[in-house]
Amino acid sequence: MSTNNSHKSQNSHDHDKDSDSHVYEEAHKCYQCGKCFAGCPMSDVMDISPTHLMRLVHLNEIKEAMSYNTIWVCAACESCMTRCPQQVPIVEIMDLLRQKAFKKIQNGESDGEESIKNVVLAHKLFLENVKFFGRVFEPALAGMYNLQSLDWFKDVEKGPSMFFKGKLPIIPHRIKGIKSFKKIFDNCKRKHENENEHEHKHEHEHE
Amino acid sequence: MKSYHYFPGCSLEGMAKEFDQTTREIFTTLGASLKEIEDWSCCGATSAHFTDRLLSYALPARNLNITKKCGGNELAVSCAACFARLKVTSYNLQKDAKLRGEVAEVMEVEEKELNSLSDVVPRHILEILTKDFSVEDIKSKVIRDLSGLKIAPYYGCLLVRPPQILEFDDPENPMIMDNIIKTVGASVVDFPFKTECCGASLTLSKADIVANLTKKIITEARDAGADLIVVACPLCQTNLDMRQLDLQSDNLIDFEIPVIYFTQLMGLAFGIDEKKLGFNRNMIAVLPTIKEKLAAAVVTKVATVATAATSTEREGE
Ligand code: SF4
Ligand code: SF4
Numbered sequence: 001m002s003t004n005n006s007h008k009s010q011n012s013h014d015h016d017k018d019s020d021s022h023v024y025e026e027a028h029k030c031y032q033c034g035k036c037f038a039g040c041p042m043s044d045v046m047d048i049s050p051t052h053l054m055r056l057v058h059l060n061e062i063k064e065a066m067s068y069n070t071i072w073v074c075a076a077c078e079s080c081m082t083r084c085p086q087q088v089p090i091v092e093i094m095d096l097l098r099q100k101a102f103k104k105i106q107n108g109e110s111d112g113e114e115s116i117k118n119v120v121l122a123h124k125l126f127l128e129n130v131k132f133f134g135r136v137f138e139p140a141l142a143g144m145y146n147l148q149s150l151d152w153f154k155d156v157e158k159g160p161s162m163f164f165k166g167k168l169p170i171i172p173h174r175i176k177g178i179k180s181f182k183k184i185f186d187n188c189k190r191k192h193e194n195e196n197e198h199e200h201k202h203e204h205e206h207e
Numbered sequence: 208m209k210s211y212h213y214f215p216g217c218s219l220e221g222m223a224k225e226f227d228q229t230t231r232e233i234f235t236t237l238g239a240s241l242k243e244i245e246d247w248s249c250c251g252a253t254s255a256h257f258t259d260r261l262l263s264y265a266l267p268a269r270n271l272n273i274t275k276k277c278g279g280n281e282l283a284v285s286c287a288a289c290f291a292r293l294k295v296t297s298y299n300l301q302k303d304a305k306l307r308g309e310v311a312e313v314m315e316v317e318e319k320e321l322n323s324l325s326d327v328v329p330r331h332i333l334e335i336l337t338k339d340f341s342v343e344d345i346k347s348k349v350i351r352d353l354s355g356l357k358i359a360p361y362y363g364c365l366l367v368r369p370p371q372i373l374e375f376d377d378p379e380n381p382m383i384m385d386n387i388i389k390t391v392g393a394s395v396v397d398f399p400f401k402t403e404c405c406g407a408s409l410t411l412s413k414a415d416i417v418a419n420l421t422k423k424i425i426t427e428a429r430d431a432g433a434d435l436i437v438v439a440c441p442l443c444q445t446n447l448d449m450r451q452l453d454l455q456s457d458n459l460i461d462f463e464i465p466v467i468y469f470t471q472l473m474g475l476a477f478g479i480d481e482k483k484l485g486f487n488r489n490m491i492a493v494l495p496t497i498k499e500k501l502a503a504a505v506v507t508k509v510a511t512v513a514t515a516a517t518s519t520e521r522e523g524e
Contacts, residue, residue, distance in 0.1 A: 041404040045416050073416070076253055077404035078368035082378045091369075095256055102258040119409070126254040127262075134248045136217035173220065176246045180315070184269070187313040188262045 023096055027057040029086040036080035036090055046070040050080050050090055057093055066101045070094075072116040103192055131185045134175030209339060212279035213241035214270055214329075216289035216441075217249050223286070223441035225485025229470035230285045230332060232484075236348050236477045237340060241283060244273050250292040253408045264310045267296035271327045272320060282329045285470070287440035291365040291373060293329035298372045301325045331366065331375065333383050333439060333469070345390050350478040353393040355504020356497065358472070359433035360384045360395060361424065363443045364404050378402065384469055388437060391476035396431040400424050407442035418459070421450040425464055434500050435493070436466045444468060448490050465493040 030051075037049040047068040048056075056065040065071075071094050080090045104110040105120055129141045175181060211234075219227035234241050251266035271293065274282045284290040300307050300321060311318040336345070362381050370378040379402060385395045405424055406417035425447060428436050438444045448466040455463065467489065474484045475497070486493040 041406060041420055042416065073409065075364075075404050075406050075408050076257070077364040079364070079402075079404065082368045082370060095260070098257045099260055123254040123258050126252070127258065130249040130251070130254075130266075135220065136249055136252075138217075138221045175248050177248070181248055181269070183315060184265050184313055185262065187315065188259055188265065191261065191309075191313060192259075 020096055023089065023092055024057050024060070024062070026089050027054045027093060030054040030058060030084075030088045031086060033085060035083050035085065036088075039079045039083055040074075041077060041079070042073050042075055045073050050074075050094075053094070054088060054090065057097075062097070062100075066097050066104075069116050071098045071101060072119040103196065107196060127185070131182055132174075133172055134178050134181050135173055137172040209237075209239035211239065211241055211281060211283040211330075211335065212274050212277065213243050213283045214247055214274075214289060214293070215243060216247075216284065216286040218286055218288075218441035218445075222445050223468075225488050226285055226441055226444070226468045226470060228483060228485055229468060229474045229479075232479050233470055233473045233477060234332075236474075236479065237336075237344060242277075244270065244277060244279070244282070247273060250289045252288060252292065256292070261309055261313050263292070264296050264300065264306065265314050267293045268300060268310055268314060268321060268324065271297060271324045271329070272314075272316070274327045275324060280326050280328065282327055283332055283335055284329055285332050285439075287331065287363065287365040288442055290329060290331045294373050297324065297327065297329055331439070333366070333387065334375065336387060337383055342390050345387075345473075349391055349476045351392075351476050352504070353391060353472070353476050353501070355500045355502075355507075356393040356472075357396050357432055357434045357500075358388050358393050359398040359428035359431055359436045360388060360401060360469075361398070361405075361428070361436050361438050361443060361447070361466075362401050363407075363438065363440050364402065365442075366439055367402055384437065384439060387469060388472065391473050393472065393476070396428075396433045398428060398431050398433065400427040405443050405446050407440075407446035414453075417446065418450055418453060418457075421447055422454055422459055425451065425454075426460065429462055429464055433464065434496055435472075436464055437469050437472055438466060439469055451491055463491045465489060465491045465496050467493055 032051060032055060034049075034051050036054070037043055037051040040046070040050055043049055048070050050070065053065055053068070053070050056062075074091075074094055076091060078091055081088070081092075084090060101110070102120065102123070106124075125141060126136070129136055213230075215227050215230075219230075231241055247270050249266060250270065251263050255266055256263035267289075271282065282293065284293060300310065301324075307321050308318055311321050314321075362376075362384060367373065367375050367378045367381050375381070376383045381401065388395050400423070403424055404420065406420040409417055425436065436447060438447070444466055451460065451463050454460045467486070471484050471486065481494070486497075
């Protein structure tokens with residue numbers, strides 16, 4: 001168990017596990033009434049409904065829950081959470097699943113389904129854009145997305161008219177405190193890497 | 208004079224510049240000042256809370272911290288999406304000491320700095336306009352009669368949900384924007400889709416579903432008899448306005464309905480110079496609709512007055 005010693009400082013990970021499971025446990029309150037599904041604007045395009053997803057979390061099938069497109073096509077409109085008679089924090093639970101799934105995709109441990117690739121890409125590029133400027137610079141974001149998603153002509157015809165209307169700024173603004181701002185991103189990333197390393201060690205210990 | 212620290216947010220610097228301009232204009236008209244906080248940054252929006260828990264709290268916390276450092280105890284926000292992120296952050300940082308510690312660590316600030324963030328309350332300007340100003344304060348600035356305009360108030364998601372945290376208004380049937388619209392003299396249609404989601408957060412990546420949701424909302428507004436849709440969120444505005452062009456070119460709708468910010472409507476009622484209201488930035492033209500409806504209302508009014516006058520004359524005969 002020497003690994004534990006070397007990770008004393010990242011002991012917070014264990015807490016993380018606790019706080020994760022504490023949120024997942026909230027799914028136990030779900031009695032499968034289907035109200036969340038009934039009012040969900042995205043249910044048509046979801047692999048499985050939010051109701052089904054809560055069932056999986058209840059059964060602790062986290063890996064399976066993470067594998068469906070449901071967590072990525074959710075628009076985070078919070079209708080489900082607002083209407084749930086049991087006050088299950090559905091969106092919070094889904095946030096945890098998304099964050100975990102995103103980490104895996106970032107680490108190359110999982111490819112992510114074809115159907116969700118562009119959603120994940122859009123989030124990634126959004127945050128890179130913010131990290132660079134401190135604020136969103138819309139033209140660069142749209143351009144990068146079209147390039148990287150290979151969806152080159154998407155929204156392109158809208159571009160000129162948007163510029164013409166002065167909708168999009170032409171000169172980017174960069175915040176003054178960009179150095180310390182970027183550090184926030186790097187620190188978060190480092191924290192995740194540590195957690196990840198720890199998680200792997202943990203898995204090996206159990207093997 | 209009332210004075211507020213103000214967070215515009217990224218959209219209001221770009222796509223939704225007219226929302227920023229008209230917010231400032233109406234506060235000036237009401238005799239209040241907005242002080243933009245120094246060197247503010249992006250609140251992280253949906254992308255941060257979908258992908259990175261700590262980042263999703265650290266980014267809004269930076270702005271709350273700046274506000275506190277300039278001595279503010281309130282932060283006025285126009286954008287519904289930024290408002291939701293700032294409010295959720297403020298709520299959870301107060302509630303959860305462990306989270307506070309972790310966020311302080313990634314922000315590289317002392318934890319006690321974040322302890323006192325509870326002194327900074329994010330407030331949406333709709334709430335400020337309703338609570339800090341009386342109906343009379345607002346009515347007294349109205350110089351243009353908007354009674355000919357029928358409005359569908361569209362709140363979307365982020366102003367009202369989750370209600371436990373945002374403490375904003377009734378999540379199923381909010382009235383705060385309805386009331387402001389009525390106060391400035393326009394009429395409100397019964398609009399059951401007020402808080403339906405338009406899917407804007409997936410605009411970039413799931414265009415087809417978003418088109419469908421948009422179509423439902425604008426069709427419902429049209430059927431309710433609205434001349435305009437009024438919103439408080441840049442994501443909703445951009446999506447509902449721009450998406451109509453796609454829907455038209457795909458022959459999915461054969462009408463159009465302008466989508467404007469409630470601050471633009473207020474500015475119109477206050478008689479603020481039309482150039483400053485930014486209607487030229489909409490994809491679906493706004494001014495022709497407004498001019499037509501207002502002119503029609505004047506004609507009806509003149510007719511009613513004339514009829515009344517004739518009947519009084521007759522009575523006098
Ligand atoms: S609304 Fe709540 S209780 Fe009903 S199925 Fe959904 S999560 Fe479960
Ligand atoms: S938050 Fe997501 S899962 Fe819940 S109703 Fe909205 S789109 Fe559906």
